[in-house]
Amino acid sequence: xxxxxxxxxxxxxxxxxxxxxxxxxxxxxxxxxxxxxxxxxxxxxxxxxxxxxxxxxxxxxxxxxxxxxxxxxxxxxxxxxxxxxxxxxxxxxxxxxxxxxxxxxxxxxxxxxxxxxxxxxxxxxxxxxxxxxxxxxxxxxxxxxxxxxxxxxxxxxxxxxxxxxxxxxxxxxxxxxxxxxxxxxxxxxxxxxxxxxxxxxxxxxxxxxxxxxxxxxxxxxxxxxxxxxxxxxxxxxxxxxxxxxxxxxxxxxxxxxxxxxxxxxxxxxxxxxxxxxxxxxxxxxxxxxxx
Numbered sequence: 001x002x003x004x005x006x007x008x009x010x011x012x013x014x015x016x017x018x019x020x021x022x023x024x025x026x027x028x029x030x031x032x033x034x035x036x037x038x039x040x041x042x043x044x045x046x047x048x049x050x051x052x053x054x055x056x057x058x059x060x061x062x063x064x065x066x067x068x069x070x071x072x073x074x075x076x077x078x079x080x081x082x083x084x085x086x087x088x089x090x091x092x093x094x095x096x097x098x099x100x101x102x103x104x105x106x107x108x109x110x111x112x113x114x115x116x117x118x119x120x121x122x123x124x125x126x127x128x129x130x131x132x133x134x135x136x137x138x139x140x141x142x143x144x145x146x147x148x149x150x151x152x153x154x155x156x157x158x159x160x161x162x163x164x165x166x167x168x169x170x171x172x173x174x175x176x177x178x179x180x181x182x183x184x185x186x187x188x189x190x191x192x193x194x195x196x197x198x199x200x201x202x203x204x205x206x207x208x209x210x211x212x213x214x215x216x217x218x219x220x221x222x223x224x225x226x227x228x229x230x231x232x233x234x235x236x237x238x239x240x241x242x243x244x245x246x247x248x249x250x251x252x253x254x255x256x257x258x259x260x261x262x263x264x265x266x267x268x269x270x271x272x273x274x275x276x277x278x279x280x281x282x283x284x285x286x287x288x289x290x291x
Contacts, residue, residue: 021055023096023111025064029141031130033060034115038126041118048088053095055113056088061127063134064111065145066099072106076286077135077147079173080111081128083156083265086197089113093267094155094179101268105283108147110135114161119200121211124161128152129169138171151175151222155267156235157182157194160213163243166224167216175289177282180228180264183239185212191235214246223253225285227278234264253289257281 020028034040043059050056068074080102082094089095091111099109114127133139137146152173154162159181166176182194185208199207209215224247226240240256247254259274266272 020062020064021091021113023064023091024066024100025096025111026067027065027145029063029065029110029134031061031063031127031134031141037061037115037123039120039122041115041120041123043116043118050088053090053092054084054088055091056084056116058089058113058115060113061115061130062113063131063141064096064099064113065142066096066103066109066111067145068103068106068108072104073108074106074286075148076106076174077108077110077145077150078102078177079128079131079135079150079152080109081114081152081154081158081161082111083154083158083179085191085193086117086124086157086160087193088116089158090155090265090267093269094158094265097268098153101279107286108135108145110142110145117198119198121164121198124198125164125169128161128165129171132165132169132173133171136171149174151177153177153179154181155179156265157191157198159183160194160198160211163213164211164216166221167213167218172220173222175222175286176224178224178226178240178243179267180232180235181226181239181243182235183213183243185209189236189238189242191239194235214242217243217246217250217252219250219252221247221250221252223289224255225282226254226256227259227281228257229259229262229264229266231261232264255281255285
């Protein structure tokens with residue numbers, strides 16, 4: 001999947017180069033906004049950045065591309081969905097810093113700035129589905145960067161989004177990697193803030209069940225790797241274990257790593273004591289996908 005100079009120039013010309021955050025990406029693809037997307041989240045006020053790399057109030061979907069190191073290119077692609085409770089996006093340690101690491105290990109990574117749901121769950125889902133199709137080369141925008149096999153990665157609420165694409169979407173990734181994901185809306189197990197932001201505080205039990213993704217796994221759900229900490233007090237570990245159990249009961253190839261400490265939201269932070277362990281586990285798992 002090496003890019004010639006011609007392909008690189010052509011791909012850059014086809015990208016909508018709107019003013020974009022500079023995260024060190026090789027290219028930025030504007031996917032759509034509320035006016036051009038299939039559905040709107042109803043947000044009409046400006047995007048916010050309450051702290052560095054914490055982006056909220058998003059109503060434009062963008063994809064930040066980090067091409068694989070040509071000397072290590074595996075041919076794999078990965079759409080990365082940062083977390084933030086469906087109210088903001090942690091664009092650094094759950095976004096572009098992850099992308100840089102994957103790119104250095106031969107995987108083309110694309111960080112998705114998805115629109116906040118604001119009670120409209122179809123909105124982030126259609127953003128992630130479209131990002132996947134772009135990196136697959138099924139939609140315009142990533143010419144020179146598209147990959148034959150594209151997976152999805154999500155952290156926390158971004159893990160819920162990655163799992164939505166893996167279960168509900170008609171376009172599914174080749175694999176999914178879920179870091180301490182939000183999965184279930186079941187009382188006593190849910191991350192309430194994420195479900196409130198996704199569906200609204202007045203959500204019905206039926207609607208909550210529909211977006212409790214352990215209920216949506218089928219034989220078409222892709223192989224999945226889950227990584228989490230045993231002492232996570234934000235998103236209970238049962239979110240991952242229930243998803244893993246349902247994957248296995250449906251015959252889906254799945255692995256899970258539960259680290260004894262670290263809490264929630266560690267992504268690629270150096271402060272996480274098992275950073276090297278999860279990196280080794282991810283690369284090993286990806287290397288065994290076809291075995």
